[in-house]
Each structure stands twice: as C-alpha cells, then as structure tokens.
Amino acid sequence: MWSRGIMNTTVRTFCSVKLKPAKSFGSSLAEIFNSKPSKHNYFGRSEKTGLFQVPELSTPLGFLQLQKECIAKTEELIQEATSSARTRKMVEIFDEMSDCLCRVADLAEFIRLAHPKREYSRAAEKACIAISEIVEQLNTNRKLYDNLKKSVSECDVTALTEVDKLVGELFLFDFEQNGIHLSEDLRKKVVMLNNTILNLGQQFVGGSDSPRIIKKSSIPTNIQHLFTCDNDNIIVSGLYVDSSNPITREIAYKIYYYPDQSQEILLENLITSRYDLAKICGFNSYSERALRGGTIDNTTDVMNFLETTSQNIREFSNFEFKHMSTMKKAENFSGELAVWDIPYYMAKAKRDWFQVTQDQYCPYFSLGACIEGLNVIFKNLYGISLVNSPILDGECWSNGVYKLAVEHETEGILGYIYCDFYERPGKQNQDCHFTIRGGKELCDGSYQIPVAVLMLNFRAPTWGTPSLLTPHNVDNLFHEMGHAMHSMLARTKYQHVTGTRCSTDFAEVPSVLMEYFAADPRILRLFARHYETNLPIPEEMLQRLCVSKKIFTACETRMQIFYSALDQLFHSEDPIKNNESVAEMQEKYYGLKYVPNTAWHLRFSHLVGYGAKYYSYLVSRSVAHSIWHNYFQSDPLDRKQGERYRRECLAYGGGKNPKKLVSDFLRMEASPKVFANSLITEISENHEIVRKFVDKYKIC
Ligand SMILES: [Zn+2]
Numbered sequence: 001m002w003s004r005g006i007m008n009t010t011v012r013t014f015c016s017v018k019l020k021p022a023k024s025f026g027s028s029l030a031e032i033f034n035s036k037p038s039k040h041n042y043f044g045r046s047e048k049t050g051l052f053q054v055p056e057l058s059t060p061l062g063f064l065q066l067q068k069e070c071i072a073k074t075e076e077l078i079q080e081a082t083s084s085a086r087t088r089k090m091v092e093i094f095d096e097m098s099d100c101l102c103r104v105a106d107l108a109e110f111i112r113l114a115h116p117k118r119e120y121s122r123a124a125e126k127a128c129i130a131i132s133e134i135v136e137q138l139n140t141n142r143k144l145y146d147n148l149k150k151s152v153s154e155c156d157v158t159a160l161t162e163v164d165k166l167v168g169e170l171f172l173f174d175f176e177q178n179g180i181h182l183s184e185d186l187r188k189k190v191v192m193l194n195n196t197i198l199n200l201g202q203q204f205v206g207g208s209d210s211p212r213i214i215k216k217s218s219i220p221t222n223i224q225h226l227f228t229c230d231n232d233n234i235i236v237s238g239l240y241v242d243s244s245n246p247i248t249r250e251i252a253y254k255i256y257y258y259p260d261q262s263q264e265i266l267l268e269n270l271i272t273s274r275y276d277l278a279k280i281c282g283f284n285s286y287s288e289r290a291l292r293g294g295t296i297d298n299t300t301d302v303m304n305f306l307e308t309t310s311q312n313i314r315e316f317s318n319f320e321f322k323h324m325s326t327m328k329k330a331e332n333f334s335g336e337l338a339v340w341d342i343p344y345y346m347a348k349a350k351r352d353w354f355q356v357t358q359d360q361y362c363p364y365f366s367l368g369a370c371i372e373g374l375n376v377i378f379k380n381l382y383g384i385s386l387v388n389s390p391i392l393d394g395e396c397w398s399n400g401v402y403k404l405a406v407e408h409e410t411e412g413i414l415g416y417i418y419c420d421f422y423e424r425p426g427k428q429n430q431d432c433h434f435t436i437r438g439g440k441e442l443c444d445g446s447y448q449i450p451v452a453v454l455m456l457n458f459r460a461p462t463w464g465t466p467s468l469l470t471p472h473n474v475d476n477l478f479h480e481m482g483h484a485m486h487s488m489l490a491r492t493k494y495q496h497v498t499g500t501r502c503s504t505d506f507a508e509v510p511s512v513l514m515e516y517f518a519a520d521p522r523i524l525r526l527f528a529r530h531y532e533t534n535l536p537i538p539e540e541m542l543q544r545l546c547v548s549k550k551i552f553t554a555c556e557t558r559m560q561i562f563y564s565a566l567d568q569l570f571h572s573e574d575p576i577k578n579n580e581s582v583a584e585m586q587e588k589y590y591g592l593k594y595v596p597n598t599a600w601h602l603r604f605s606h607l608v609g610y611g612a613k614y615y616s617y618l619v620s621r622s623v624a625h626s627i628w629h630n631y632f633q634s635d636p637l638d639r640k641q642g643e644r645y646r647r648e649c650l651a652y653g654g655g656k657n658p659k660k661l662v663s664d665f666l667r668m669e670a671s672p673k674v675f676a677n678s679l680i681t682e683i684s685e686n687h688e689i690v691r692k693f694v695d696k697y698k699i700c
Contacts, residue, residue: 029375032388034368034466034531037402049392051120052107052418052436052451058394060123063108067127070104073097074134082143089158090151091168095440095494097138098171099448102495103437105131110434110453115397116426139178140187148172163655167494170654173292176281186280193277200270201608207263208605211237212255219251227252241343246333253340257598259579264602271575274611286571290612295505295619295658295670302568302615305672309618310561310589312680316554316687317591324349339592342559346552353694354548361545362468366531367421367458370474373527374481377517381642382489383409389416398424400460406488415439415450415488422460422467431456431476433483433511438495450499452487454480466531471545475518482514483507489646490653502654504613506661508620509627510650516628519549523636547693550686555591557618557679562589564615566601571612622678626666629681 050057056065077097080086086093104127111124138144152160152168160168175181179190213233216224226248227234240252274286283289287299296302324345325337337345351357375386387405395403402419418436423429432455439450456476458467469477486507487499500507517523521542528537566585569576576582582601583594601607606614627649631641648665663670 028368028372029386029388030366030368030372032368033371033402034366034461036461037391037400049394051111051395051397053392053395054107060117060119063104063111063123063127066104066108067130070100070131071134073100074138078138078141078144081147087157089156089160089164090148091156091160091164091171091494094148094171095167095496099438099440099495101131101135106434107436110436111397113428114420114453114455116424120397139175139180142180145172145175145180148175163493163497166655166657167496170293170496179281182280190277190280193273193280196273197270197277200266200273204263204266204270205605205608207260207266208603209237211235212258214255219255220247223248223251239340239343241340242347243344244331246328246335246338246341249340249344250338253338254595254598257595257600257603259597259599260602264599267570267602267607270608271570274571275575285573285575287568287612290571293657294503294613294616295623295662296615296672296675297659299568299572299612301672303565305619305675306561306565306568306589306615308673308676309679310558312676313554313557313683314591316683317558319687320552320555321591336593339586339590339595342555342592346556349551350548353551354544358470360541361471361537363530363532364528364537364541365469365471365474367461367467367469367477369527369529369531370469370477373523374478376526377523377637378485380637380639382646383639384414385409386417400424406485413449415452417484417488418451418453419456420453421456421458423457424460427457428455429457431480433480433487433500435487435498435500438498438501439487439490439492440495440498441493447491448495450487450490452484452499454484456480468531475515475549478514478518479511482511485514486510486650486653489650491651492653492655494655497652497654499650499653502652503658504610505616505619506623506654506658508617509623512617512621512624513627513632516624516632517636519546520636521546543693547689550689553686554683557683558590560618562586563604563606564618565589566604567607567610567612567614570607618679619675622675623662623666625682626668626674626678629678630666 048058049055050059050062054062054066056062074097077093077100080088081090081093081097108124108127108131112121112128115121115124148168148171152165152172156164178194179187182190213230213235216229216232216234219227219234223245224234226240226243226245227236229235234255236252236255238252239256240248243249243252271286278284278286278289281289285299287302291297291299291302296305321337324341327345327348328335328337328341371386378384378386385407387407389403389405391401391403396418398420400420400422402421404417404419406414406417408414434453434455435450436453437448437451440448442448456473458469458473461467483500490499492498495501524542524546525536528542529535530537562585566576566582569581569585576585579599582599586592586594610616627645631645632638635641645665649661652661659670668674
C-alpha cells in the first residue's frame with residue numbers, strides 16, 4: 001500500500017526544470033549511446049549534488065535525514081487525517097502520505113540493490129527497514145482505517161469522484177489485507193501468517209535453483225564426462241538444454257527435477273498458509289483474494305481463459321511437436337519427443353531454419369541505433385523526444401549511466417529515465433524497470449514529474465566498438481522501454497496508481513506491445529544499420545529474424561498455460577497437493593508426458609512472487625496483441641492511434657478499473673473468450689507466416 005513510489009516532499013530539484021526545454025549534450029542520440037557515457041555526460045560539470053539530485057544524498061548519512069523528514073511529514077498527515085477540522089478528502093491525504101513514504105522507500109530500495117558502495121547500500125537498507133516499520137504501524141491505526149472507510153462508503157468533506165473512490169478502495173483493501181477490520185486475535189493471526197508466508201517464500205525461492213549432487217556411478221560411464229564432476233560426485237546445476245545428446249538432456253532433467261522433500265514441505269506450508277490467510281480475510285481461496293480488481297477478476301474466468309486457449313491451439317501445438325519429433329528422428333535418435341527436448345529443438349530450429357546467429361545480427365543493432373529507433377517510434381506516435389541530459393557529479397550510483405529527458409513537443413518535459421544499461425561486477429543481472437518517483441497532481445496544480453530507472457545488462461562499449469545488442473537484447477530493451485513509457489506518459493491524480501502501479505495482469509501490456517514493434521520489419525528497417533558501414537540490414541536477414549520470433553509459439557503458449565493453471569489450482573478452494581495432479585495437468589495443458597519421479601514445480605519460483613497471478617503474462621500478451629492488431633499493425637507509426645493509446649490507455653495507469661479500461665479502449669468485452677481469441681488468432685497468424693516463409697525458402 002505505502003511501499004510503492006519515492007522521495008521527500010521538500011525536494012523539488014526536478015520540478016524546477018519542468019517547462020524549460022531539455023538541453024541535449026553531444027550530437028545525435030545514436031552517437032551518444034555508441035560511446036562511453038562519461039564522454040558525453042560528465043564534462044564541464046563541477047557542482048556536487050546528491051543521488052538523483054536529492055541534495056541530502058550526497059553522503060550516505062542523507063538517508064537518515066530523509067527518513068526523519070519522512071516520519072515527521074507522515075505524523076503531520078496522520079494528524080490531518082484524524083482531525084475533526086479536516087478539509088481535504090481522506091484519499092488525498094492518504095496519497096500524499098503514501099507518496100512521502102514511497103519516495104524514500106523506492107529510492108532507498110533501488111540504491112540498496114544498485115549502489116556498488118557498501119556504505120550507500122547499507123544506509124539505504126536501514127532506511128527501507130525504518131520505512132517498513134512506519135508502514136506496519138500505519139497498518140494497525142484503526143482510526144485512520146475507520147475514517148477512510150467512512151469516506152469511501154458514506155461521505156467525505158466533498159463528493160468523491162470515480163478515481164477518488166477507486167483509489168480509496170485500493171487503500172482500504174490494503175488495510176484489510178493486514179486484517180485491521182478483524183478482532184484483535186484474528187488480526188494478530190493475519191500478521192503472523194503474512195510473516196510466515198514471507199519466510200516460506202524466501203526459503204522456497206532460495207532452494208529453487210540449488211544444484212543436485214549425485215554419485216558418479218549412478219549414471220552411464222560414457223556420458224559422465226559431460227557433467228561437472230567433483231571426485232566421485234556429479235553436480236547438476238541446470239538442464240543441459242543445449243546438449244545435442246538426448247540422453248544427457250534426459251539424465252539432467254531427471255536428476256535436476258528429482259523431488260526434493262524440503263522444497264515439497266515449504267511449498268505445501270506456503271500454500272496452506274496462503275489459504276488460511278485468505279479464509280480469515282473472508283475469501284474462499286487465495287486466488288479469489290489475489291485476483292480482485294484485475295483485468296480478469298475471478299478464478300473461474302481465469303480457468304475459462306486458459307481452457308479455451310489451450311483447446312483451440314492444440315492443433316497448432318501438435319503440429320509443432322510433430323515437427324520437433326521429425327527433427328529428432330532426422331538426428332537418428334529414436335524415442336518419443338520428451339519434455340527435455342523442447343528447448344533444444346526450439347533453439348536448433350531458430351539456428352537451422354533462419355540462421356539467426358548473434359554474430360551476424362549484433363553489428364546491425366548497436367545500442368545507439370536502437371535508442372535512435374525508439375526515439376523515432378515515440379516521436380511519431382506521441383510527439384515526444386528522448387533527450388540526452390547532463391548528469392551532475394554525484395547524481396548517479398555508478399559510472400556509465402545515461403539520463404534521458406522525455407520531452408513532449410508542446411507539453412515540455414514529461415519525466416526522466418536513467419539508463420543503467422551496462423553490465424558490471426556485482427550488478428544484479430535481471431532486466432528491470434524501477435519507479436523512483438511516481439507522477440501525481442500536486443496541491444498547487446502542478447504535476448510531480450515521474451522518474452524511472454531502466455536496468456539492463458548489455459556488454460559495455462570498448463574503444464572503437466559500441467555496445468552491440470543481440471536480437472534478444474533488442475527485445476528486452478524495447479520491453480523495458482515499454483514499462484518506462486507507461487511511467488512517463490501516465491497522468492494520474494494519485495501516485496498510488498501511476499504508470500506501472502496497476503493490476504498485475506495489465507502491467508505487462510505496454511511492455512509486451514513494444515515487443516510487437518521490435519518484431520516488425522518496417523520498424524527494424526528504421527534503425528538497424530551496421531555500426532561501421534552504416535549499411536541497412538540485408539532484407540533477407542531482416543525477414544529471417546522477424547519470422548524466427550514466430551516459430552513454436554503454440555507449444556510455448558501451452559507450456560505457459562500449464563504453469564498458469566497449476567498456479568491457479570495451488571491457490572484454489574481445494575488446493576492440489578500431490579504429484580499425480582501435477583502429472584495430470586501437464587498432460588492435459590501442455591500435451592507432453594509427465595516424467596515419473598520428477599517435480600519441476602518444486603523449482604518454479606514464480607509461485608512465490610506471482611501467487612495465483614502467473615496467468616498475468618498471458619492476459620497481458622493477449623491484450624497487447626489486440627492493441628497491436630487493431631491499432632498499429634496496419635501502420636505502426638500512426639500518430640492518431642499513438643495519441644489514442646496514450647490518452648485512453650497509458651494515461652490512466654491503474655486509475656481506472658483494468659477490465660473497463662481494456663473494454664473501453666478495445667471497444668469490446670473484456671471476457672475470457674475475447675482474451676483467448678486474441679491469442680488463438682495470433683498463433684494461427686504465426687503459423688501462416690512461418691508456413692509461407694518455409695515454402696518460399698524451401699527450408700526443411
Ligand atoms: Zn516486464
């Protein structure tokens with residue numbers, strides 16, 4: 001509830017430059033991103049500032065000061081919220097309180113993860129802990145809850161708008177997640193269960209990628225050398241999906257996924273605790289609790305969506321499986337196609353059919369070219385430019401960070417994106433979008449400018465060679481930039497629902513939509529040029545690349561459906577607890593035989609983070625595909641559609657019920673059937689594209 005967003009209200013460094021045009025340093029974006037950032041961003045600046053231009057953060061001690069100011073401000077706002085002389089709406093006070101806490105917590109959380117210097121990350125960690133303590137206290141403040149409840153359900157100082165009501169209800173729901181409305185006994189139980197769930201989840205995730213050690217003698221002598229050996233033991237720390245020998249893949253699969261009793265106990269306890277928590281809070285299942293307020297908001301509809309999609313793409317996935325079986329036979333291997341063969345043949349097909357190797361493609365995708373490409377897309381769709389901005393001494397946590405101002409042609413600067421793109425020792429290697437400060441309407445009528453960080457892991461440029469991206473890197477860059485634009489283009493009254501702070505099953509829509517742009521030849525042609533010769537990417541290579549993104553989408557989708565269905569059933573009214581049910585579900589939804597004595601779900605760490613929401617990715621993809629199909633496919637640079645998408649979709653963030661947002665924007669019902677149809681259409685189109693391509697180039 002409170003722990004999303006950032007920064008103290010006294011800091012106004014960003015707002016002061018709001019309406020001035022951004023100054024660009026260096027020449028073109030492509031040139032800037034193709035050389036070391038320091039060369040363009042750090043020159044001639046002598047002022048010393050703090051992290052993110054927050055003056056207090058020029059030393060690690062500043063976190064303590066921010067924390068103190070935040071506590072004082074929160075207390076003041078509590079006074080206001082509980083005063084009989086209150087003149088502002090409860091939800092307005094709550095959002096300001098949330099903003100005040102989030103601006104410290106989110107910034108601190110980012111610095112804790114990203115700052116290479118220990119004294120900064122420790123100070124940030126302490127601030128995170130201090131803020132979560134305040135949040136815990138707030139969560140038990142009955143008077144705050146009662147006043148908010150009264151405001152939402154009865155009346156407030158002035159009438160509530162639809163957005164006030166929606167955001168007020170979100171705050172109320174967060175309170176109730178912590179059991180504030182229950183008797184003291186039950187409330188304590190809720191707190192205890194929340195802690196237990198957190199602990200069990202952490203332990204389960206920790207154990208989900210631990211390697212397996214077995215005696216060397218337990219596997220055939222002729223393949224022992226293929227595994228990592230330690231004296232008499234063999235260490236299996238992954239699935240060997242790249243191995244061309246199916247026996248190696250099979251053995252690795254069976255060892256790696258052999259049921260681990262401690263993981264089994266952790267998962268069972270986690271599921272039971274979640275179920276108990278949901279029951280105490282008045283729900284029939286944990287899934288019912290988790291799905292509230294989503295684009296699909298109940299278990300029956302999620303299962304309907306999964307079932308309908310699964311049934312209707314079966315013929316396509318069977319075709320794909322059959323094709324993989326043929327590939328297996330062609331390699332002179334007998335035996336049925338098994339679950340461990342799938343990733344191997346997917347990768348092999350991409351290599352063989354389309355000859356997509358990284359070495360061939362990377363030179364056409366220098367980081368600079370890609371950023372320039374994004375700039376062209378955004379300029380066409382929304383009339384905005386990405387402008388390289390100077391970085392002050394002390395503003396960033398590391399060298400090699402760029403700062404982009406997102407500048408609209410008439411509205412001025414809409415926000416800032418810090419680009420931490422290069423790998424470095426100790427950096428977490430997951431691609432991420434962080435909201436450092438959420439946008440919101442301020443009391444004086446101005447708008448709090450959003451600030452975000454994109455963290456990616458590209459190879460740093462060297463002398464003379466820019467950072468060259470693989471096609472997969474390009475997809476990731478576009479994806480994360482989709483999240484960033486959601487943050488930048490949202491214009492919500494409240495920061496609690498700005499940009500990516502929306503329902504989980506809508507949050508991936510803007511990012512997945514960007515992947516459709518990255519897979520379109522007309523878009524890639526705009527920017528894919530050789531970094532040395534400036535020649536455009538050869539047309540055949542371009543076509544091969546785009547088609548390669550469309551192969552085997554049916555079996556990939558069925559696998560995701562299987563994961564999603566299992567996640568639902570683990571969190572249903574009658575949670576499944578045994579391996580037989582997992583086996584049954586694998587065969588039903590995935591279409592591949594379950595392997596006895598294996599339990600892949602004990603390594604499925606997403607069960608912790610998503611908990612009954614793993615289906616979100618499929619729904620987001622379905623919505624993104626409909627948006628692409630209906631509005632951008634015929635002309636991906638159409639300003640009229642870009643503006644509509646901005647005003648009717650991105651601008652709302654989570655400030656409009658996602659079901660309503662999607663149905664209003666797409667002009668169709670947001671039903672499980674409609675969502676399923678979108679995926680079915682996409683897969684069927686993909687098959688047609690691949691078929692034509694295979695015929696044309698006489699592949700296989
Ligand atoms: Zn994402």
